[in-house]
Amino acid sequence: xxxxxxxLRPIGRxxxxxxxxxxxxxxxxxxxxxxxxxxxxxxxxxxxDLRAGDRIVVLTWLDRxxxxxxxxxxxxxxxxxxxxxxxxxxxxxxxxxxxHSTEIVAxxxxxxxxxxxxxxDGTPIVDIKPALD
Amino acid sequence: xxxxxxxLRPIGRxxxxxxxxxxxxxxxxxxxxxxxxxxxxxxxxxxxDLRAGDRIVVLTWLDRxxxxxxxxxxxxxxxxxxxxxxxxxxxxxxxxxxxHSTEIVAxxxxxxxxxxxxxxDGTPIVDIKPALD
Numbered sequence: 001x002x003x004x005x006x007x008l009r010p011i012g013r014x015x016x017x018x019x020x021x022x023x024x025x026x027x028x029x030x031x032x033x034x035x036x037x038x039x040x041x042x043x044x045x046x047x048x049d050l051r052a053g054d055r056i057v058v059l060t061w062l063d064r065x066x067x068x069x070x071x072x073x074x075x076x077x078x079x080x081x082x083x084x085x086x087x088x089x090x091x092x093x094x095x096x097x098x099x100h101s102t103e104i105v106a107x108x109x110x111x112x113x114x115x116x117x118x119x120x121d122g123t124p125i126v127d128i129k130p131a132l133d
Numbered sequence: 134x135x136x137x138x139x140x141l142r143p144i145g146r147x148x149x150x151x152x153x154x155x156x157x158x159x160x161x162x163x164x165x166x167x168x169x170x171x172x173x174x175x176x177x178x179x180x181x182d183l184r185a186g187d188r189i190v191v192l193t194w195l196d197r198x199x200x201x202x203x204x205x206x207x208x209x210x211x212x213x214x215x216x217x218x219x220x221x222x223x224x225x226x227x228x229x230x231x232x233h234s235t236e237i238v239a240x241x242x243x244x245x246x247x248x249x250x251x252x253x254d255g256t257p258i259v260d261i262k263p264a265l266d
Contacts, residue, residue, distance in 0.1 A: 126230065
């Protein structure tokens, strides 16, 4: 069955002090800083119920990742056996979508400040959802 | 800054007894059936460490959803106030990516059976990750 290409449209960008992917923590709990989610005006109507204290999931497009990778050494430890990427959180994978569980610290119009986000500055944001239960 | 379009490439499809989105449960815990994840041969190398009992997150592309919707009546209750989509789990949203937390029941080559998946038959799969902690 032919299928139309699936095109993601970024809804905003991450604004962060993290700029070098090599220095970004692998997980948010490993020292990631607060970061701003800076949304496009076009999606303002979707943001109206976001509040400080909300636990959310941020979906990003990890645009520095490699898409031709199917197995990795977990945590870049070359002494560890390779694992299939679907059993890891590696950014390198066929569709490098990042899932970040975090909490809203403040809302300022189209800008939302969140705790502990390991995505680097400029990373496209593609969706926001309430935290998974 | 001009940006190349972000194109998702499905890695497989959901095989499910659910065929009508109107009859699909809104959440997996609301009576969703077991379903098969049927992967493309091209990503076989990424699947090699998936095992029965693994808790995983399945990312899908909800291809029946509307992308021009920024607010919804939660759970289709027209008496409930509209909410911004980023504070809901509505399938209708600018980038309708589904996040499904589930568990692997069995692995059979390119086919993986999972518990309780609310996505309908034929839904494109775009990623598999270990469960969020």
